[in-house]
Structure formats: C-alpha cells, structure tokens
Amino acid sequence: MNNLTVRPGGGRYVARxxxxxxxxxxxxKNGLISLAFMLPALAIYxxxxxxxxxxxxxGSFFSWxxxxxxxxxxxxxxxxxxxxxTAAAVGxxxxxxxxxxxxxxxxxxIMGLFFAYLIHRxxxxxxxxxxxxxxPAILSPVLVGSLWRLLLSPRGPIETILGAxxxxxxxxTWLGQSDIALYILIGIDIWxxxxxxxxxxxAGFGGIDPKIFxxxxxxxxxxxxxxxxxxxxxxxxxxxxxxxxxxxNSFNQFDTMYVVEGLHGNPDGSTDVLVALFYRFxxxxxxxxxxxxxxxxxxxxxxLFLFVVLISTQMIRFFERRNARLx
Amino acid sequence: MTTKTVKVSLLQFAKLLPANVVLTLWSVLIxxxxxxLTVSCFKTTSEIYANPLGLPTSWGIAxxxxxxxxxxxxxxxxxxxxxxxxxxxxxxITGVLASYPLSRLHRWWTxxxxxxxxxxxxxxxxxxxxxxFLLMKQLHLLDSYLGLILAYTAIRIPFAIYVISGxxxxxxxxxxxxxxxxxxxxxxxxxxxxxxxxxxxxxxxAVFTAIAVWNDFYFPLxxxxxxxxxxxxxxxxxxxxxxxxxxxxxxxxxxxxxxxMVALYAAMSRHIRAGVAAGGFR
Numbered sequence: 001m002n003n004l005t006v007r008p009g010g011g012r013y014v015a016r017x018x019x020x021x022x023x024x025x026x027x028x029k030n031g032l033i034s035l036a037f038m039l040p041a042l043a044i045y046x047x048x049x050x051x052x053x054x055x056x057x058x059g060s061f062f063s064w065x066x067x068x069x070x071x072x073x074x075x076x077x078x079x080x081x082x083x084x085x086t087a088a089a090v091g092x093x094x095x096x097x098x099x100x101x102x103x104x105x106x107x108x109x110i111m112g113l114f115f116a117y118l119i120h121r122x123x124x125x126x127x128x129x130x131x132x133x134x135x136p137a138i139l140s141p142v143l144v145g146s147l148w149r150l151l152l153s154p155r156g157p158i159e160t161i162l163g164a165x166x167x168x169x170x171x172x173t174w175l176g177q178s179d180i181a182l183y184i185l186i187g188i189d190i191w192x193x194x195x196x197x198x199x200x201x202x203a204g205f206g207g208i209d210p211k212i213f214x215x216x217x218x219x220x221x222x223x224x225x226x227x228x229x230x231x232x233x234x235x236x237x238x239x240x241x242x243x244x245x246x247x248x249n250s251f252n253q254f255d256t257m258y259v260v261e262g263l264h265g266n267p268d269g270s271t272d273v274l275v276a277l278f279y280r281f282x283x284x285x286x287x288x289x290x291x292x293x294x295x296x297x298x299x300x301x302x303x304l305f306l307f308v309v310l311i312s313t314q315m316i317r318f319f320e321r322r323n324a325r326l327x
Numbered sequence: 328m329t330t331k332t333v334k335v336s337l338l339q340f341a342k343l344l345p346a347n348v349v350l351t352l353w354s355v356l357i358x359x360x361x362x363x364l365t366v367s368c369f370k371t372t373s374e375i376y377a378n379p380l381g382l383p384t385s386w387g388i389a390x391x392x393x394x395x396x397x398x399x400x401x402x403x404x405x406x407x408x409x410x411x412x413x414x415x416x417x418x419x420i421t422g423v424l425a426s427y428p429l430s431r432l433h434r435w436w437t438x439x440x441x442x443x444x445x446x447x448x449x450x451x452x453x454x455x456x457x458x459x460f461l462l463m464k465q466l467h468l469l470d471s472y473l474g475l476i477l478a479y480t481a482i483r484i485p486f487a488i489y490v491i492s493g494x495x496x497x498x499x500x501x502x503x504x505x506x507x508x509x510x511x512x513x514x515x516x517x518x519x520x521x522x523x524x525x526x527x528x529x530x531x532x533a534v535f536t537a538i539a540v541w542n543d544f545y546f547p548l549x550x551x552x553x554x555x556x557x558x559x560x561x562x563x564x565x566x567x568x569x570x571x572x573x574x575x576x577x578x579x580x581x582x583x584x585x586x587x588m589v590a591l592y593a594a595m596s597r598h599i600r601a602g603v604a605a606g607g608f609r
Binding site: 033034035037038040041042044045047048049050051052053055056059067114115118129131132133134135136138139140141142143144145146147148149150151155156157160161191196199200203248251252254255258259262275278282283294297298301302304305308309312 | 346350354356357359360361363364376379380422424425427428429432440447449451452454455457459460461462478480481482513517538543545549560561563564568577578585588596599600604
C-alpha cells in the first residue's frame with residue numbers, strides 16, 4: 001500500500017522504486033569492487049609513505065639504541081635537539097634555510113613576473129623563450145649542481161670568461177668563501193627553477209582580459225604600473241601557490257648543497273641546511289667523522305615537519321584573506 | 328616610407344631595448360652551462376682546462392665511449408630506465424584504478440579517502456626516511472629496483488590521483504551508461520571508456536613522474552649501496568666528488584644522463600605546460 005502513495009513529484013517515485021532498489025543493490029556490489037580498485041594504491045601509499053611518516057613522528061618520543069627503538073622517552077630527544085652542542089648547528093642550518101626561502105621568494109616572484117610579462121607581450125618569440133627558460137627545470141638538481149660546481153671551479157670556464165671581459169681577474173674561489181657560498185647555491189637553485197614561476201605567470205597573463213591592459217594604457221599607465229598595480233593583484237593566487245611551494249622546497253633543500261658543497265655544507269658549515277643535518281644524525285656522514293643519533297634525527301624531523309605544515313597552512317590562509325579582501 | 332614611421336619604429340625599438348637586453352642575458356645565462364657541457368664532451372681534460380669555452384679541436388666520441396663502457400654509464404642508464412619505467416607504470420596503474428571509484432562513486436568514504444590521498448602532496452617525504460629505510464631493510468628491499476620503484480610510486484600516487492580523478496570527473500556519465508547497456512563490466516568501462524577519455528591527464532602524470540624519478544638522487548643515496556645498481560643522478564653526484572681530474576668522460580656521462588629528459592621535454596612540452604597549469608610541479 002505504502003508503495004502506491006502518491007508523493008510530491010508525482011508518479012515518478014513509484015515508478016522509480018524498483019530501479020532504485022536494483023541500483024542500491026548494484027551500489028553495494030560496487031562498493032566492494034571499488035574498494036578492490038583502490039586497494040593497490042591504498043596499500044602502496046599507506047605502507048611506503050604514511051606508515052613510515054607516522055612511525056617517525058611517534059619514534060621521536062622514544063629513545064634509540066643504534067637503529068633499535070627502545071623505551072618511551074617523552075620529550076628527551078627534543079631537549080637534546082636544543083642542547084648546547086646541537087642547538088648551534090640547528091640554528092646555523094635553520095638560518096640558512098630561512099635566507100634561502102626569502103631569496104627564492106623575492107627572486108622567483110620578481111623575475112617570474114617580469115619575464116612572464118615580457119614573454120606575454122611577444123607573440124613570435126614568446127613560445128621559444130618560454131620553452132628555453134623552462135628547460136633547466138627538467139634537469140636534476142644534482143646535475144645542475146655538478147655542472148655549476150665544475151664551471152665555478154678555479155681555472156674553470158666562468159673564471160676564463162670574467163677574466164676575458166675584465167670584470168674579475170685572478171682565481172675565483174666563491175664556493176670556498178663562507179660569506180658568499182650560500183648565495184651562490186641559492187643562485188644555482190634559482191637558475192634551476194625560475195622557469196616554473198615564469199610558466200605559471202605566463203599562463204596567468206594569458207587569462208587576463210587584454211582590455212584591462214589597454215584601458216590602463218589609455219589612462220597613461222606605464223609598463224611598470226601595469227605590471228605591479230594591475231597584473232599582480234590578479235595573479236595573486238599564482239603568487240600564493242608559488243610562494244608556498246618555494247617555502248616547502250627551501251626547507252627541503254639538500255641535493256644542490258650536497259653535490260656542490262658536500263654533506264657538511266662547506267666551507268665551515270656555512271651552507272649547511274636542516275635536511276642535511278637530519279641526514280647526518282640519521283645515517284651518519286659519508287666521511288665517517290659523524291655519529292648517528294636516530295632519536296635526535298627523528299625529533300628534528302618532527303619539529304621540521306610541524307614547522308613546514310604549520311607555516312605553509314598559515315601562508316595559504318594569509319593569501320586567502322588577502323585575496324578575499326581584493327575582491 | 329616617411330621619416331615619421333621610421334622615427335616611430337626607432338622609438339619603439341629604443342623602448343623595447345632594455346627588455347630585449349634582459350631577455351637575451353638570461354637566455355645566454357641558461358645557454359652557457361649547457362654549451363660548456365656540450366663542447367666539453369668532445370675535449371680532453373687538458374683541452375677543457377686550456378680552452379674551456381672554444382669549440383673542440385676534433386669531434387671525437389672518445390669521452391662517450393669511455394664513460395659508456397669504462398665508467399659503466401651503460402649500466403647506470405639501464406638502471407635509471409628500469410626504475411623510471413617501473414615507477415611510471417606502477418603509478419599509472421594504481422592511480423588509474425583508484426581514480427575511477429574516487430571520481431565516480433559518492434559514498435561516505437570517497438571524500439575522506441580522497442583527502443587521505445591528497446594529503447600526501449604536501450608531506451615532506453624525506454623526513455620519514457629513517458623509518459622508510461628500516462622498513463625497506465626488513466622487507467629485504469634495500470639494493471633492489473623494486474624498493475626504489477615502490478618508494479617512488481608511493482610518493483607519486485597523490486599527484487596521480489589528484490590529476491586523473493579530477494579529469495575523470497569531467498567525463499560525461501552517458502559514455503559509461505552506454506557501455507554498461509552494451510554489457511561492459513567495470514574493467515571494460517575503465518579500460519575502453521575512462522582511460523581513453525583521460526589520456527591528457529595520464530600523459531601529464533607520466534611526464535611528471537618521469538622527471539621526478541629520473542632526476543631523484545636522495546633515495547638511491549639511501550637505499551642503494553651496490554654501485555652497479557645506482558641510477559644516473561646518484562652516480563653523477565659520486566663522480567663529481569671523485570673524478571675531478573678526469574672531466575671529459577664526466578661531462579659525457581652528464582650529457583648521456585640528460586638526453587632522455589631533453590627528448591621527453593621536446594616531445595611533451597605541451598603536456599608539461601598543462602601539468603604546470605594543473606598545479607603539479609613539486
């Protein structure tokens with residue numbers, strides 16, 4: 001009887017009833033089958049990424065005997081990170097990561113916006129330039145680092161060029177100078193990656209109505225005004241994404257520094273970064289002079305993990321608020 | 328041609344000049360290392376030192392021969408190929424399989440599970456590497472291709488699901504229904520309807536996985552102790568430290584290691600642009 005009740009929506013309800021039932025049956029079967037579809041990805045992702053990550057976070061609260069986990073130690077590992085001998089190294093590496101982030105942040109946004117604007121205005125060469133500027137980004141940081149290390153070595157090509165032009169005579173030892181080496185590494189990193197912001201911003205410029213630019217020009221705005229007063233606010237979502245990415249990448253730096261300056265961040269730790277410090281505590285140094293301390297490594301990892309997650313979510317929030325205010 | 332138009336175009340040229348100079352300078356700065364890399368492959372080490380910028384005196388391939396066979400770059404290239412192809416295949420298979428239900432079903436668990444996968448895009452994976460190492464050791468996957476392939480697949484699955492399931496959501500349901508009426512099962516629908524419809528997304532995932540895996544050096548550094556199993560970036564890093572006296576073969580080896588990526592870039596730059604637009608570079 002109930003089946004025949006006419007409801008708002010007319011007879012469709014009744015007519016649909018049997019098919020709906022069948023589809024629910026099918027859905028139940030679908031649930032099992034789709035779980036089976038998901039199983040390989042779920043298994044690999046959970047086993048080799050989520051599980052080790054969680055174990056590392058938990059393990060940072062335990063004491064370790066070599067690579068054997070031993071007993072619950074509370075915050076002992078964290079106190080040891082901030083003990084006098086380690087704290088200096090952590091502070092040193094942290095400072096370098098922060099400098100790295102700010103240089104990349106400023107460099108990639110200014111260079112990216114500027115080059116993207118120029119490329120956007122060039123129909124004929126734009127595509128070629130874009131292709132060329134992005135090329136370094138497909139090369140491995142290790143290869144790029146090795147290449148620049150050879151180029152910058154004493155009696156190497158850069159020295160020859162600068163000598164020939166007359167900018168700099170005598171041997172170049174930048175990679176061995178503790179006040180310059182870090183900035184050389186950051187420069188290499190920017191050379192490697194700046195094609196990405198260029199590509200993103202070119203796509204952004206492509207999405208802006210050309211009439212907006214024309215109107216600004218008619219009003220007498222120069223290229224600089226057009227770029228910074230008009231285009232940048234519109235491109236803010238891209239700036240946001242790229243800045244968060246720059247933050248995460250800066251605090252994950254390892255490859256470039258390892259291959260150019262070695263695991264200890266020569267000269268005298270002046271290019272040391274946090275992931276390298278983490279690696280040395282976890283796996284010992286290749287040179288054999290270091291000792292491993294898994295507890296400290298995991299505590300450092302947990303702190304860095306929390307820091308990266310916290311700051312990047314705060315950055316995303318900040319940009320979202322800015323964006324909302326602009327609209 | 329009046330003097331006025333000449334003046335205007337001259338003015339235009341003068342206005343564009345600073346911008347063109349900057350563009351040229353950056354182009355040259357990108358070209359310089361790649362130029363030195365290319366010409367040095369054909370020089371002897373003493374020639375590199377004496378004349379780092381000039382063209383080589385002869386275009387002999389002695390350095391390539393020596394790095395390919397004597398320095399075993401044939402072996403390392405093979406290792407890189409196996410690990411890359413393995414990781415790309417496994418990422419695509421698992422990613423496509425998981426994306427289908429995640430994009431099509433609306434059950435209570437689809438949203439949380441999608442979130443669970445996507446969280447992996449932001450996780451700083453290297454910080455879990457101690458426990459990953461211990462896990463690999465327990466499973467006897469150290470010093471094996473499979474260990475690297477599984478680690479890379481786990482890292483790339485979030486991006487694969489993000490891109491492919493996002494794309495599959497836009498495939499019209501009618502296509503699927505039509506196939507279902509014809510009696511096709513889930514696998515048939517996935518293989519004959521969904522996969523061809525999301526070719527673009529699959530290409531993006533393949534290219535970005537290729538770049539990430541081919542270029543990675545952190546996990547080989549961690550998991551591979553046997554030199555004959557090392558991948559190209561790992562060996563380039565080692566040689567840069569050791570081979571400082573014999574640059575010719577090192578440059579040739581570096582060139583060998585980038586040729587596949589440059590070829591891929593030349594062929595697939597459209598997909599790379601699309602992938603960047605999808606937010607996929609990490």
